[in-house]
Amino acid sequence: MKAYPKMYMMLPLMLGWLFAACSAPVAQLNAQDIAVKGETVYTMAGDPIENGVVLIRNGRIDRVGPASRVSIPDGFDVYEAPFVTPGIIDTRSVVGLSGILNIPHDQDQLETSNPFQPDLRAIDAYNAREDLVVWLRNLGVTTVHTGHGPGALASGQTLIAKTWGHTVEEAVINPAAMVAFTLGPTVSSNYGGSPGTRSRMMAMLRAEFIKAQEYSAQENPTRDLKMETMVSILNGEMRAMIHAHQVSEMMSALRLQQEFGFELVLEGASEAYLLIDELKEAGVHIILHPTMVRTRGETTNAAFNTAAKLAEAGIPFTFQSGFEGYVPKTRVVHFETAIAVANGLPFEHGLRALTIDAARFLGIDDRTGSLERGKDADVVLWEGDPFEYTSRVCTVIINGELASNRCQ
Incomplete structure (x- = not known):
């Protein structure tokens, strides 16, 4: 049985921070000349820099190095903190579709009219001004891979966006990153018993992939948005992200990938340590x-040390905030990573999974994930160890713009 961490005892404090964070004013979108000074700067492109400086010009990182080598020009706004990291990247969320109020009009992460709807686009439902996005931004999350949630055989598409910008067009990096699928009993419980058993689910999915192969082979097919999306998976234009927790579902996903040759991402994977x-x-x-x-239910066999076991085996993984059915509707990805670090995952591996490894997985490492010259200036300043729960995020910079500043 798990020994639940002190974090759960601090729920009232967390909710207080939630509403305070969401009511904080948002800075104007205006790139600045900024100098960030840190007692320890984790660039994720080499060893940490003690007494480091990050210079930001025109929304991008201009120079990074020790203070003895990087001087701060006149006119730069200077922000200081004990710890500095790249912006945190959440590789699976539903924020922006799922809202903070937990009422029907702000819950667009799962369409319940049909269990198979891969054609639903996240960009048509994402709300860049959602208070839940603001909350995560103030906690250092600068990029999210978000979209339609688990719970349907094919619930829809995902997108990658910065947690900054007034519209989805301003925030989005990739409007169609993956298609979300789910295997397991939650699908049938959400759709009145359909599709039914695990075998029936797999038969339906295989049939849809076969239809997509046939659709792709036609010279002038009648447009079918579902089939166009499935063909984009077969062609490698989008990845299939399959939510599967138990051994049986994970093995079914692997067989499906072997049969049709698409790029597979396993999401959830509570029993991964058994495979x-x-x-x-x-x-x-x-x-x-x-x-x-x-x-x-499906997560009965989840464990605190699964991340450590995957890291030891050399299996690539990242972390997620996931989706919660209760307020505040989302977890915080670096809180989740902190518990993994406390249970055997090396500190640096945990930080990489939130930054450069996450960026590489999402295909955006040319823009973000590390503090290197020419990359987007997504920087987080911490008053203490990023994996210590009591360490506040002081300042968040996204695209060279001051997005949050709560310690000064």
């Missing part, structure tokens, strides 16, 4: 369940 050899051989990326996920 170390199979997952390593398959070479799939895992978006691991939130470390503190509630252990019931």
Whole structure:
């Protein structure tokens, strides 16, 4: 049985921070000349820099190095903190579709009219001004891979966006990153018993992929948005992200990938530690369940040390905030990572999974994920160890713009 961390005892404090964060004023979108000084700067492109400086011009990182080598020009706004990191990247969320109020008009993450709707676009539902996006931004999350949630055989598409900007067009990096699928009993419970058993689910999915192959082979097919989306998966234009927790569902996902040859991402994977050899051989990326996920139903066998076991085996993975059915509707990805670090995952591996490894997985490492010259200036200043719960995020900079500043 899990020994639940002190974090759960601090729920009232967390909710207080939530509403305070969401009511904080938003800075104007205006790139500045900024100098960031840190007692320790984690660039994620080399060793940490003690007494480091990051210079930001025109929304991008201009120079990074020790203060003895990087002088701060006149006219720069200077921000200081004990710890400095790249912006945090959440590799699986539904924020922007799922809102903070928990009422029907701000819950667009799961369409319940049909269990198979891969054509639903996240960009048509994402709200860049959603208070839940603001809350995560103030906690250092600068980029999210978000969209339609688990719970349908095919619930829809995902996008990658910065947590900054007034509209989805301003925020979006990739408007169509992956298609979200789900295997397991939650699908049938959400759709009145359909599609039914695990075998029936797999038969339906295989049939849709076969239809897509036939659709692709036609010279002038009648437009079919579902089939166009499925063909984009077969052609490698989008990845199939399959939510699967138990061994049986994960193995079914691997067989499906082997049959149709698409690029597979496993999401959830509570029982991944039981399939170390199979997952390593398959070479799939895992978006691991939130470390503190509630252990019931499909997640009964989730463990705090799964991340450490995947890291030891060399299986690529990143972390997620996931989706919660209760307020505040989302977890915080670096809180989840902190518990994994407390249970055997090396500190640097945890930080990489939130930054450069996450950026590489999402295909955006040319823009973000590390503090290097020419990259987007996504920088987070911490008053203490990023994996210590009591360490506040002081300042958040996104695209060279001051997005949050709560310690000064």
